[in-house]
Amino acid sequence: MPPTHLHRAWDDPATRRAWTKLLIGAALGQILWPAAWLGLLAWYVTVSAPWTLWLFFVPLAYTFYRAFLQWAYWQGAFRARRLLRQYPWQVYETPESGIGNLPGVRDGYAWLKFPNPDASDQPVTMVMHSHVRSLWWGGRLGRRASAERKAQVREIWFAGDPRCAAVIAVPAPRHFHVLRQPPSKEQGVADALP
Template sequence: MAPTPDSTAWDDEATRRAWTKLITCAIAGQTLWPAAWVGLLAWYAIMSITWTLWLFFIPMAYTFYRSFLQLAYFTGAFRARRLLQHYPWQVWETPESGIGNIPGVRAGYAWLKFPDPEASDQLVTMVMHSHVRSVWWGGRLGKRAKPERKTQVEELWFAGDPRFAAVIAAPGPRRLYVIHQRPSYNKSLPAEAHGASPQALERARRTGIHVPDPDPAP
């Protein structure tokens, strides 16, 4: 079902189901990854054979890492919900994208370009700074991606403001991912205004983005 531009993305039942799946996976990971780490640690302690440490080191290190990483999954899920509650879905066909190789983007980082909402002739670059849930996207955006994978992101759903933050998704929606400008969630400094109108700034503020205060009236 195509998104309806006159309502917020959250008004769509399929979107709410997709978000429920997102938060459910975060909760499951918060339970299963720590349990896996404790289980491996207990198994090693029971075996008490020094050389077996090498058999457990890599999986123990990975499960320990994922246990702490789960906070980022929760953060991403709740940021996604706030964005979906305030912005409608938009559909973009084959947006310009890639991995690295453009000014201001580090090698290996996936990026996309979207029109500025208040200057449609200008494109705004958004970078996938977080690798949480980005592997699927990164494998389909680069020039080296296989054609059958590229077709999965030829149509892209977008809810947000590229100057600040947005949720992108494969049609459905599926594979929800929060993509944002680095300053948008920096609590110490507000994001740059990027020429946004007071209405756009207020809308972004309601989603939890730290935007500058509007200029005082003369």
């Protein structure tokens, strides 16, 4: 059971530990992916047989991609901390969810519906845009997911405002994921994120 009695999710030691793990993962990735790219490049240069380029092309391309992608992990971690410091955890048992098949949601994107703070009878849809962490969630929210996998997201912890941004997690908390609404014409990007 999450510490719903706390004023902010950040006040929970388990939340701070989970966020620290998220930050350490981002820091390690920032060090290890460029090191892996440089190591592969150095190994290729020392082997220097032309036919080995095909062996190194895919790993070099992937490590180069991940080295630049790591900045998104840093941003996500600090965005999550900002939301966790502002909002308390709320618990939702089996919120309405799915993958695609909803107006305004691209095919293959997972989504969840949460109550609107202003009008609880009008739910707000939050979409998980393509991201490495959204793969874990998408594999459990879709109709094709096994009962065992769906049970992993039966209870969802939520900290935020579904109209702009939120952090979701599974109990403990684990598998943090930041969801953001796209800025509307009336509000700017700065207004969309608390």
